[in-house]
Amino acid sequence: MLNVSPRQRPYETLPGLTPLGIPAVAPLPAGESDDTQRLVERFGDAILAAGMHHGQQVVYVKPEQLVALAEFAKSDPKLQYEAIVDVSSVDRSELPADGARFHAVYQLRSYARKQHLMVVCPADEGGDPEVPSLAGVYKGAIWPEREVWDLMGVRFAGHPDHRRIMMPESWPNHPLQKQVPVGGEEVPFTLTWSDPEFESFGKQVMAAESLPPVVPPGMSRENMIINMGPHHPSTHGVLRLVVELDGETVVNVDPDLGYLHSGFEKTGENKRYKDFVYYTDRMDYLSAMSNNLGYCVTVEKLLGIDIPERAERLRVIMAELQRVASHLFWLSTHALDVSGTGMALLMYATRERERILDLFEMACGARLTVGYMRIGGVSRDIPPAFLGHLEEFLRAMPIRISEYESMLTHGPLWEERLRGIGKLTRDEVINMGLTGPMLRGSGVDWDLRRDAPYSGYEKYDFKVPVFTEGDSYARYLVRMEEMRQSLRIIRQAIDNLPDGPYRVEDRKVTPPPRAELDVSMEALIHHFKLMTEGFQVPPGMYYHGIESSKGELGFFVYSDGSAKPYRLHVRGPSFNNLYAVSKMSKGAMLSDIVTNIGSIDIVLGEVDR
Amino acid sequence: MGLEEKLPEGIITTQLETLVNWSRENSTWPLLFGLACCAIEMIATGSSRHDISRYGSELFRASPRQADLMIVSGRVSNKMAPVIKRLYDQMSEPKWVIAMGICASAGGPFNNYAIVQGVDKIIPVDVYVPGCPPRPEGLLYAMDKLRAKQGKDNFRTYANLNASPAPATPEDIESLETLRQPQRA
Numbered sequence: 001m002l003n004v005s006p007r008q009r010p011y012e013t014l015p016g017l018t019p020l021g022i023p024a025v026a027p028l029p030a031g032e033s034d035d036t037q038r039l040v041e042r043f044g045d046a047i048l049a050a051g052m053h054h055g056q057q058v059v060y061v062k063p064e065q066l067v068a069l070a071e072f073a074k075s076d077p078k079l080q081y082e083a084i085v086d087v088s089s090v091d092r093s094e095l096p097a098d099g100a101r102f103h104a105v106y107q108l109r110s111y112a113r114k115q116h117l118m119v120v121c122p123a124d125e126g127g128d129p130e131v132p133s134l135a136g137v138y139k140g141a142i143w144p145e146r147e148v149w150d151l152m153g154v155r156f157a158g159h160p161d162h163r164r165i166m167m168p169e170s171w172p173n174h175p176l177q178k179q180v181p182v183g184g185e186e187v188p189f190t191l192t193w194s195d196p197e198f199e200s201f202g203k204q205v206m207a208a209e210s211l212p213p214v215v216p217p218g219m220s221r222e223n224m225i226i227n228m229g230p231h232h233p234s235t236h237g238v239l240r241l242v243v244e245l246d247g248e249t250v251v252n253v254d255p256d257l258g259y260l261h262s263g264f265e266k267t268g269e270n271k272r273y274k275d276f277v278y279y280t281d282r283m284d285y286l287s288a289m290s291n292n293l294g295y296c297v298t299v300e301k302l303l304g305i306d307i308p309e310r311a312e313r314l315r316v317i318m319a320e321l322q323r324v325a326s327h328l329f330w331l332s333t334h335a336l337d338v339s340g341t342g343m344a345l346l347m348y349a350t351r352e353r354e355r356i357l358d359l360f361e362m363a364c365g366a367r368l369t370v371g372y373m374r375i376g377g378v379s380r381d382i383p384p385a386f387l388g389h390l391e392e393f394l395r396a397m398p399i400r401i402s403e404y405e406s407m408l409t410h411g412p413l414w415e416e417r418l419r420g421i422g423k424l425t426r427d428e429v430i431n432m433g434l435t436g437p438m439l440r441g442s443g444v445d446w447d448l449r450r451d452a453p454y455s456g457y458e459k460y461d462f463k464v465p466v467f468t469e470g471d472s473y474a475r476y477l478v479r480m481e482e483m484r485q486s487l488r489i490i491r492q493a494i495d496n497l498p499d500g501p502y503r504v505e506d507r508k509v510t511p512p513p514r515a516e517l518d519v520s521m522e523a524l525i526h527h528f529k530l531m532t533e534g535f536q537v538p539p540g541m542y543y544h545g546i547e548s549s550k551g552e553l554g555f556f557v558y559s560d561g562s563a564k565p566y567r568l569h570v571r572g573p574s575f576n577n578l579y580a581v582s583k584m585s586k587g588a589m590l591s592d593i594v595t596n597i598g599s600i601d602i603v604l605g606e607v608d609r
Numbered sequence: 610m611g612l613e614e615k616l617p618e619g620i621i622t623t624q625l626e627t628l629v630n631w632s633r634e635n636s637t638w639p640l641l642f643g644l645a646c647c648a649i650e651m652i653a654t655g656s657s658r659h660d661i662s663r664y665g666s667e668l669f670r671a672s673p674r675q676a677d678l679m680i681v682s683g684r685v686s687n688k689m690a691p692v693i694k695r696l697y698d699q700m701s702e703p704k705w706v707i708a709m710g711i712c713a714s715a716g717g718p719f720n721n722y723a724i725v726q727g728v729d730k731i732i733p734v735d736v737y738v739p740g741c742p743p744r745p746e747g748l749l750y751a752m753d754k755l756r757a758k759q760g761k762d763n764f765r766t767y768a769n770l771n772a773s774p775a776p777a778t779p780e781d782i783e784s785l786e787t788l789r790q791p792q793r794a
């Protein structure tokens with residue numbers, strides 16, 4: 001296989017950088033809540049531990065009772081955990097802790113009761129590690145479980161479609177297991193013409209052999225099977241869909257992911273907490289600010305630090321600007337795919353998007369991969385001219401949105417291509433674990449900014465647009481209204497922007513200002529320690545979801561007390577949302593697949609991670 | 610000199626090679642093909658503010674048969690590498706490649722199991738653009754560099770190309786041997 005080298009990079013082997021004596025952790029809950037109490041009463045001995053951990057409800061359950069617990073949690077009127085939002089896993093082999101090597105971690109969500117429950121299930125040892133599959137209870141578990149199998153090697157007994165999802169079928173290992181090296185290449189620090197490395201450097205020609213095509217399970221050769229992507233203009237990146245057609249009617253769709261799999265999670269586990277912020281930009285590159293925000297908030301929760309008011313407001317301004325920018329990009333490409341006015345709209349929407357990118361550039365110097373936020377605040381204060389430009393943008397934007405709507409909303413072509421296409425009912429979206437505009441287009445009144453506020457969103461007054469039709473047109477309306485609401489939030493954030501620090505003063509996470517380094521030895525030491533070692537995060541685990549432009553962007557961090565995350569998992573909203581494409585497209589026309597993909601609003605960097 | 614003075618107005622003389630290069634420089638059609646974050650900057654280059662059509666390159670062609678230029682805009686994963694290779698093979702000569710961004714040039718921040726450390730390991734690259742992502746101006750500058758290179762092409766380069774005939778069947782394209790063959794004389 002390509003590219004798998006057992007060598008570690010040199011800085012990781014320098015003495016003193018990986019603190020030994022990591023405490024033996026299995027983040028154990030303490031205390032209890034009504035929900036955990038109810039589960040303990042019902043399942044008794046099958047519950048290994050239950051209670052609150054970092055303010056989140058956690059239940060450890062034996063694998064035998066996992067499915068029963070999920071069924072109970074879903075159907076019990078006092079619990080109503082209707083949806084599964086994420087499945088991840090931890091390989092605990094490097095922890096000096098006893099018990100099962102693998103833990104599967106599930107995040108359940110109750111929309112009705114606004115509750116979140118984390119369920120941890122140790123995998124059965126002996127042969128392949130195995131836990132029972134929850135696919136029978138929640139459809140939304142199907143893809144995340146496949147991902148866990150692919151990357152971590154935990155089997156799911158009774159899974160309806162037990163295949164790899166990201167890596168090619170022939171991949172020799174499960175990359176997230178701790179004994180598998182990061183891979184990559186060792187780059188010589190200095191290179192001269194006489195070095196032997198130079199012989200091959202940059203000149204290797206690697207095998208790029210395709211695998212023979214396989215017909216996905218459930219498809220019949222009787223019909224026509226075509227391949228859409230990974231090089232296709234309207235799959236918004238490198239998504240491959242294998243489509244079974246009867247005439248022009250879609251019988252079956254099988255998405256093939258992983259063409260942009262970049263190993264974010266594995267990389268994250270080998271970077272210090274502070275260094276991973278820049279990687280989050282590159283995941284959902286259309287909403288880099290939201291990704292920054294989600295990651296920083298999660299780590300801050302584990303660290304237990306509160307950030308200054310000004311930083312919080314600045315973060316909200318940036319995240320909402322990013323939402324508008326992302327929706328603008330979605331709108332222009334979606335229109336380009338399905339409607340005749342597309343090219344014009346692409347040009348108009350890009351014009352406004354460029355203005356937002358200019359604002360980002362003023363604040364942090366980059367347009368796309370911003371890296372603006374830091375754990376504990378933002379990297380720098382906004383320049384004085386920023387607010388003036390922002391005001392100007394806020395004045396212009398509502399008129400622009402109306403302009404776009406006048407081009408599209410009642411256009412016969414637009415309505416024809418969107419109305420009634422990709423219909424999903426309320427129960428379906430919940431069961432499939434979809435989030436964001438997919439939920440709100442199908443009548444679920446849920447927005448994490450309002451219902452599980454973070455970063456001070458409870459202080460803002462905004463509406464959450466909800467439509468009940470469940471078709472692509474409803475999702476279009478949701479996103480258009482979201483842009484307007486984002487502008488409202490930004491308005492309020494500017495009006496209440498206080499003066500003060502833009503980053504916590506805690507020297508453990510924030511380097512001292514440059515001027516201090518010249519006069520204070522202590523500052524110098526802090527700076528040195530922070531730059532060489534990073535900061536340590538107390539042991540524990542935390543899942544935090546934020547409302548990014550595409551849906552719930554979740555980060556799951558499992559810390560062993562060192563300066564690097566022991567396990568870092570990202571719940572990409574596009575990944576879970578994309579699962580719906582098969583359901584939406586079955587029985588529709590081939591051309592509707594394009595509408596459906598556009599209407600889900602995917603970014604492949606986040607789908608594949 | 611002498612001839613031009615005798616010709617009626619509006620007619621100029623030039624070498625055929627210069628004329629061909631001139632037209633290639635001014636209508637290089639890129640392949641409509643985006644990989645990751647850099648693709649977004651590529652789209653930004655193509656749309657309103659930066660307007661790549663000043664270079665005659667606004668026609669992003671979805672079919673490799675109609676494209677002259679492949680802008681590898683983003684990180685190349687191991688699963689994607691064969692696809693890129695095949696797309697490149699399907700483009701007709703003369704063809705050029707711009708490796709946009711540090712990922713396509715050398716793997717960039719992703720020094721790990723999933724990413725090919727530089728697209729030049731599977732296809733030959735003409736211009737590398739540093740940046741993560743390069744700004745649209747950076748890509749336009751790369752186009753300038755490419756034009757300079759196209760201007761220096763001569764017919765003799767292409768005369769020898771038949772030494773490595775285009776592979777005919779998919780099996781041929783994907784085998785290791787075809788990858789090792791020199792792509793250009």
Ligand code: SF4
Pocket residue numbers: 282369645646647648682683684709710711712713717718740741742743
């Ligand atoms: S070079 Fe940077 S911006 Fe471009 S694809 Fe790589 S990570 Fe993304």
